[in-house]
Amino acid sequence: MATAAVEEQELDPSLPACVNLISAILAMEPSDLVISHARACGGGSITESVQKFIWDHCLSTPGDFYAPYLKIFLKKLISEVEFDHGYVLDYLYELYAQYMTSFKDDSFGKRDTRVCKRISYIFPDGCSELQSKQHSRALVFTLQCSLNMLEGDTGCSIWPSSLFLSELILSHPKLFSNKSCFEIGSGVGLVGLCLAHVKASKVILSDGDLSTLANMKFNLELNHLNIETDMPQGSENPIMVKCMHLPWESTSESQLQDIVPDVVLGADVIYDPVCLPHLVRVLAILLNRTKSDSCKPENGDACDESVGRCKVVYNGRADGKSKEAPVAYIAYVIRNIETFDYFLSLAKQANLDIMDLSDSLKPLNLLRYMQSYNQTHVKLLSITCSNRVMGA
Numbered sequence: 001m002a003t004a005a006v007e008e009q010e011l012d013p014s015l016p017a018c019v020n021l022i023s024a025i026l027a028m029e030p031s032d033l034v035i036s037h038a039r040a041c042g043g044g045s046i047t048e049s050v051q052k053f054i055w056d057h058c059l060s061t062p063g064d065f066y067a068p069y070l071k072i073f074l075k076k077l078i079s080e081v082e083f084d085h086g087y088v089l090d091y092l093y094e095l096y097a098q099y100m101t102s103f104k105d106d107s108f109g110k111r112d113t114r115v116c117k118r119i120s121y122i123f124p125d126g127c128s129e130l131q132s133k134q135h136s137r138a139l140v141f142t143l144q145c146s147l148n149m150l151e152g153d154t155g156c157s158i159w160p161s162s163l164f165l166s167e168l169i170l171s172h173p174k175l176f177s178n179k180s181c182f183e184i185g186s187g188v189g190l191v192g193l194c195l196a197h198v199k200a201s202k203v204i205l206s207d208g209d210l211s212t213l214a215n216m217k218f219n220l221e222l223n224h225l226n227i228e229t230d231m232p233q234g235s236e237n238p239i240m241v242k243c244m245h246l247p248w249e250s251t252s253e254s255q256l257q258d259i260v261p262d263v264v265l266g267a268d269v270i271y272d273p274v275c276l277p278h279l280v281r282v283l284a285i286l287l288n289r290t291k292s293d294s295c296k297p298e299n300g301d302a303c304d305e306s307v308g309r310c311k312v313v314y315n316g317r318a319d320g321k322s323k324e325a326p327v328a329y330i331a332y333v334i335r336n337i338e339t340f341d342y343f344l345s346l347a348k349q350a351n352l353d354i355m356d357l358s359d360s361l362k363p364l365n366l367l368r369y370m371q372s373y374n375q376t377h378v379k380l381l382s383i384t385c386s387n388r389v390m391g392a
């Protein structure tokens with residue numbers, strides 16, 4: 001048996017390369033990407049201290065992981081070290097051998113298996129809120145997802161646009177703090193976790209698929225958020241997240257009008273042309289604060305209909321202050337340009353104003369370790385209700 005030649009130094013887990021390595025493993029990044037982090041951590045090769053580091057931080061509690069993932073990762077790790085003529089730590093061999101015998105089939109990803117991915121946000125140095133925890137994985141969310149991207153009408157996996165919106169929310173918290181936020185097609189619920197983190201005054205998530213909705217609720221509980229029941233909102237529990245079943249096709253106008261959000265969010269919801277007219281209808285109602293009955297003189301708010309249909313302030317505010325017009329932030333990856341153009345034309349017909357914010361409102365890069373996600377591939381739109389007067 002070979003012996004470790006040199007006693008190597010322990011790696012400092014707060015080194016950026018080490019933070020990236022742990023974060024990538026916890027997020028179940030593809031093995032070859034994790035291997036490149038491991039190499040970076042060891043200055044080019046997967047040294048014994050890198051292996052020990054991986055063991056100490058991830059593998060010593062393998063129960064937290066999806067075993068077939070670790071099996072594939074270990075296999076790759078061991079073969080890379082052997083390829084470099086390096087020394088593989090005994091306990092890595094042992095763990096791999098254990099997996100070899102207990103998981104004979106390599107059906108990883110083929111069934112509708114649920115796994116838990118941990119998404120770590122790594123804040124840059126000097127980020128005021130997190131100064132004491134530089135380069136640490138200061139914020140981590142655990143999300144149960146399916147390995148089958150189509151499960152739950154695609155809502156049980158994490159799509160790049162929700163990673164993008166999550167970075168946007170954490171980078172520009174003021175756009176969402178103390179605002180009533182509503183998300184359509186929320187999927188696994190990541191955006192809602194971030195909204196609660198930056199203290200949105202209200203968070204309502206929604207989806208049209210019931211199994212996705214159940215998985216979303218599971219994730220909120222997993223991350224210790226309270227799910228709103230029909231009970232009145234208690235002030236001792238400020239972070240309440242509500243989940244709604246909201247299929248765009250069948251949700252009535254009055255149900256949508258009851259929501260009254262300040263901010264609407266949507267990640268990767270523009271892809272199925274059949275759904276788009278319904279999606280645009282939902283957005284148009286959510287963003288239209290003009291209510292046919294809001295302009296009665298007795299309701300006390302300034303209400304100047306001459307400013308146009310969509311600019312009229314919303315009624316019923318005790319402080320008499322007018323709310324800003326609601327805005328939707330829609331993040332998307334263009335997969336089919338015709339589908340996207342169809343969305344734009346429907347939005348125009350519905351009197352929605354669309355702005356491309358991709359170049360003006362950029363999030364910080366908080367998920368740098370996640371090489372399977374590239375922030376620059378996601379675009380961002382803001383959508384507001386047009387304030388042009390009808391017929392003008």
Ligand SMILES: C[S@@+](CC[C@H](N)C(=O)[O-])C[C@H]1O[C@@H](n2cnc3c(N)ncnc32)[C@H](O)[C@@H]1O
Nearest residue numbers: 153155158159162185187208209247248267268
């Ligand atoms: C591609 S996934 C995106 C999920 C999540 N926002 C993300 O980015 O990770 C699309 C989501 O929209 C939901 N969805 C699709 N069509 C819908 C419809 N007609 N009504 C309501 N939700 C719908 C799906 O259930 C799914 O959760």
Ligand SMILES: *[C@@H]1O[C@H](CO)[C@@H](O)[C@H](O)[C@H]1NC(C)=O
Nearest residue numbers: 177178179199201319321323
């Ligand atoms: C939150 O918004 C309410 C109403 O808009 C306002 O009265 C309150 O001061 C705000 N709180 C914070 C912390 O900004």
Ligand SMILES: *[C@@H]1O[C@H](CO)[C@@H](O)[C@H](O)[C@H]1NC(C)=O
Nearest residue numbers: 284288290291292309350351
């Ligand atoms: C907004 O709602 C009002 C009242 O229901 C309606 O008259 C108006 O056409 C709506 N505007 C748009 C852009 O849909």
Ligand SMILES: *[C@@H]1O[C@H](CO)[C@@H](O)[C@H](O)[C@H]1NC(C)=O
Nearest residue numbers: 368370371373374375376377
């Ligand atoms: C992201 O994609 C852009 C454009 O495709 C590319 O230039 C860039 O190198 C990618 N970034 C990363 C970190 O992979």
